[in-house]
Amino acid sequence: MNKVILLGNLTKGIEVVYKNEKAIGKTSIAVNRKFGDKEEVLFIDLVMFGKTAEFADKYLGRGSKILIEGRLRFDQWVDGGGIKHSKHSVIVDKIELCGGVKKEQKELANNETSAVRELPEDIDEENIPF
Numbered sequence: 001m002n003k004v005i006l007l008g009n010l011t012k013g014i015e016v017v018y019k020n021e022k023a024i025g026k027t028s029i030a031v032n033r034k035f036g037d038k039e040e041v042l043f044i045d046l047v048m049f050g051k052t053a054e055f056a057d058k059y060l061g062r063g064s065k066i067l068i069e070g071r072l073r074f075d076q077w078v079d080g081g082g083i084k085h086s087k088h089s090v091i092v093d094k095i096e097l098c099g100g101v102k103k104e105q106k107e108l109a110n111n112e113t114s115a116v117r118e119l120p121e122d123i124d125e126e127n128i129p130f
Contacts, residue, residue, distance in 0.1 A: 002071040004090050006031050007098065010064045011043060014057040025053030027060075029068065045089035047073070052092055065098040 008031035016025045025048040032041045046068065048056055060066065070092040078084050 003069065004072055005067070005069050006044065006090065007067045008032070008044075008065070010060055010062055010066065013061045014048075014053065016053055016057045022050055023053040023057070024049055025056050027056070029066070045087065046070070046092050047089055048092040048095075052095060056092075056095060059097065060095075067096040067098055068092050069094040 006029055008029040011028045011030050014025045014027045016023050018024070026046070028043050028045050030041055030043050032039055034040075068090065070090045073089050073091050074086065075089065076084065076086045
C-alpha cells in the first residue's frame with residue numbers, strides 16, 4: 001500500500017501549468033515533529049492534477065494549513081553535467097483546508113471538495129516530466 005497523510009503549512013503558492021488543457025500544480029509543504037525539547041521540520045514536494053490543482057491554486061497560498069492524502073512517487077534524472085539525482089514527492093489525491101483562507105472562500109471551497117477528491121482518469125502521470 002502506498003498512502004501518505006500529511007498535516008502542515010504550504011511553503012509557497014501553487015505553481016500551475018497546463019498540459020493538454022489539464023492543470024498540473026506544484027508546491028511544497030512543511031511538516032514538523034516534536035520530540036523532547038527538539039523539533040524536526042521536513043519540506044516535502046507536492047504535485048496535484050486537474051481540479052485538485054485548480055482548487056489549490058484558487059484557495060491556498062503560502063502559509064495555508066492543509067491536510068493532504070496522497071501517495072509517494074520516486075523521481076530520478078540526470079542533469080546536464082551527467083550527475084544523477086533523485087527525490088521523493090507526494091502525488092496529492094485529496095486536500096482538506098485546516099485554516100488560512102477567508103471564511104467565505106473556505107465555505108465555498110468546502111462545497112467544492114467532493115469534486116476535487118479524485119484525479120482525472122485521463123491523465124497519465126508517469127509521462128509528466130517532474
